[in-house]
Amino acid sequence: MQRLAVIGAGPAGLAAAQRLHASWPELEISIFEKSRGVGGRAATRSRPPFRFDHGAQYVKATTPALASAIAAETRHDITQPVWLLHADSQITPGDPAQNIEAKWTYADGLTRLGRELAAGLSIHLETGVGQLIQHGLQWELIAQDSGSLGRFDGVLLTPPAPQLRTMLAASVLPAERQAQIDAALAPASYRRCLSLALGYATPIERPWYALINADRQHPIAWLAREHAKPGRAPAGSSLLIAQMSPGWSLAHWATPVEDLSGAIQPLIDAILGETLPAPVLVDRQGWRYALPEAAADGAALHAVNDGLFWAGDYLVGQGRVHRAIESGWAAAERILARR
Ligand SMILES: Cc1cc2nc3c(=O)[nH]c(=O)nc-3n(C[C@H](O)[C@H](O)[C@H](O)COP(=O)(O)OP(=O)(O)OC[C@H]3O[C@@H](n4cnc5c(N)ncnc54)[C@H](O)[C@@H]3O)c2cc1C
Numbered sequence: 001m002q003r004l005a006v007i008g009a010g011p012a013g014l015a016a017a018q019r020l021h022a023s024w025p026e027l028e029i030s031i032f033e034k035s036r037g038v039g040g041r042a043a044t045r046s047r048p049p050f051r052f053d054h055g056a057q058y059v060k061a062t063t064p065a066l067a068s069a070i071a072a073e074t075r076h077d078i079t080q081p082v083w084l085l086h087a088d089s090q091i092t093p094g095d096p097a098q099n100i101e102a103k104w105t106y107a108d109g110l111t112r113l114g115r116e117l118a119a120g121l122s123i124h125l126e127t128g129v130g131q132l133i134q135h136g137l138q139w140e141l142i143a144q145d146s147g148s149l150g151r152f153d154g155v156l157l158t159p160p161a162p163q164l165r166t167m168l169a170a171s172v173l174p175a176e177r178q179a180q181i182d183a184a185l186a187p188a189s190y191r192r193c194l195s196l197a198l199g200y201a202t203p204i205e206r207p208w209y210a211l212i213n214a215d216r217q218h219p220i221a222w223l224a225r226e227h228a229k230p231g232r233a234p235a236g237s238s239l240l241i242a243q244m245s246p247g248w249s250l251a252h253w254a255t256p257v258e259d260l261s262g263a264i265q266p267l268i269d270a271i272l273g274e275t276l277p278a279p280v281l282v283d284r285q286g287w288r289y290a291l292p293e294a295a296a297d298g299a300a301l302h303a304v305n306d307g308l309f310w311a312g313d314y315l316v317g318q319g320r321v322h323r324a325i326e327s328g329w330a331a332a333e334r335i336l337a338r339r
Contacts, residue, residue, distance in 0.1 A: 001153040001307075001338060002028060005141055007129045007167075008158035009033035010040020011321045012311040014117035015069070015328030016156055020335060021121060031121055032141065032149060034128030039114025040158075041290070042321050046109075047283055049234045050199045052226045052241060053110045054285040057210070058103035059321045065329075066322050070104050071116045078103040080209035080228050087217035089270040094212070103209075107231035113321070124149075132171040132308075139307055154307045154338070156331055160289035161188035161296050161314035177304060184300035188314040193290035194249035196242045196260060197226070199281030204238040204272070211271065219248040220267055239281075242268065249286070257284045291319030302334065309335055 004020070006013045009031050017029050037043070041055035058078055061067040081099040084092050106112040128144035132155060141149040157164055165185050168178060210224035222243040227233040242264055244252070252263060261282045269275050295317025301310045311331035316323040 001335070002026075003150075003152045004029050004154045004156065004335065005139070005149070005152040006031040006156045006158065007141075008040065008312070009038040009114065009118065009123050009125075010158055010312070011042055011114070011117065011324040012313070012328040012331070013040075013156065013158040014038060014114060014121070015325040016158075016311050016332045016335070017121050017328075018117050018119075019329050019332035023332075024336060024339065029122060030150070030152070031123040032127045032129050032143075033123055033125050034144065036125055037111065037114070038118045038123060038125075039111040041287065041319075042110045042113055044109025044111035045197070045283065045285070047197070047199075047281055049237075050197070050239050050281055051109055051232050052197045052239055052283075053105065053229075054195050054197060054241070054283070055287065055290075056110055056321050057222070057224055057241070058105045059110065059113060060101055061104060062101075062322060066325065069117070069325060070113065074106050074112060075104045076107060076230055078105055078209050078228055080207070080225075082210045082212055083208040085211035085213040085218055085220065085223065085271065087213075087215065089218070089267075091208070091211055091271065094208075105229050107229075109231075130167060130170060132167070132173065134171075134173040134306070137307065152307075154309060154335060156309040156311060156335070158312040158328070160190055160312065161185040161292070162190060162289055164314070173306075177306065180300060180304070181308075184297040185314065186296075187294045188296040188317065189293050190289035191246045191291045191293060192249045192253075193221070193246065193287045194244045194252060195285045195287060196244065196264060197281065197283040198240045198242065198261060198264075198268075198279040199233065200238045200240070200276060201236075201280050202238065202277055203236055204240070204276070206272075213245070216245065219245050220264075220271070221245045223268065223271060237280075240268065253286060257282055260284060292317050305338070
């Protein structure tokens with residue numbers, strides 16, 4: 001193999017490319033990313049004077065390899081615990097075993113992780129791949145909004161499974177393999193999530209960093225005091241992240257952002273037990289494919305030796321940055337084995 005294309009510059013694609021770049025320098029790696037930046041769903045947005053992670057909230061490092069991948073000099077542990085949010089808006093302390101694990105973030109946002117993983121790699125931003133065409137042993141990539149992106153000996157596919165299914169349905173490859181890939185990806189459906197950022201000119205102090213609704217009975221799936229992280233909000237002000245349940249998200253998908261705080265504020269007030277002032281910032285991000293519900297059939301995807309390689313949280317079946325990184329490393333090992 002001489003040329004590899006990586007589709008997607010999220011944690012899985014970047015981790016795979018980084019490992020291959022280090023252990024196989026002669027391999028020409030081109031990464032195609034449809035958005036304007038790297039990091040995928042581990043993303044940060046700046047709305048001065050606020051800055052917030054509107055996708056993944058923090059990263060866990062459960063092995064020494066992951067700990068060294070998460071740049072030690074700049075990372076920050078969110079030491080305050082995650083508590084439980086119940087259906088009746090009551091809250092209780094969370095799992096002590098979970099809460100002693102470090103929750104890593106960065107002062108300039110979780111997107112730093114993507115930028116660190118992207119160092120030294122060749123990345124084509126704002127280049128969505130719409131189609132693959134198989135030419136014998138090679139694959140040609142066609143951009144979503146222009147022509148050919150070139151031919152490659154291998155392609156690593158990392159976008160969420162539903163987006164891959166759309167891309168592959170438009171692609172040119174033997175019908176039998178196309179159907180087999182589609183069936184293998186189908187189990188990895190994703191939960192939708194409307195993520196809201198609400199900034200306040202007053203302090204909100206609590207003994208917890210965030211609340212998680214583990215039983216999925218509350219419209220708010222996750223409520224975080226984003227200002228518990230460094231560099232997120234000016235002193236004396238506060239910033240909440242509310243990630244809404246799939247049902248609430250779907251019902252409010254088209255609601256204008258200026259109307260969203262009116263819909264959510266009573267829910268937050270009931271949890272906090274106080275009436276907050278009107279927010280000075282309301283921002284929304286709709287994640288159509290936020291978190292996988294189940295894993296794709298990796299064995300079926302990997303079984304055919306046709307130059308397609310697979311990595312991402314759709315293979316893991318769990319929406320976790322560190323698991324996506326490990327999935328990228330596993331893909332790199334499969335590619336190295338075909339050297
Ligand atoms: C609201 C929310 C909260 C979360 N909270 C946490 C958390 O607290 N902790 C945690 O560990 N994880 C969390 N996650 C999950 C975590 O973000 C994902 O598991 C992780 O980002 C998956 O990485 P990935 O590389 O598999 O996919 P992605 O991060 O989605 O990367 C895939 C990349 O492919 C790109 N792409 C898609 N289609 C194309 C195309 N056609 N052409 C080119 N590029 C394309 C996308 O733009 C994206 O950059 C959260 C996710 C969301 C949405």
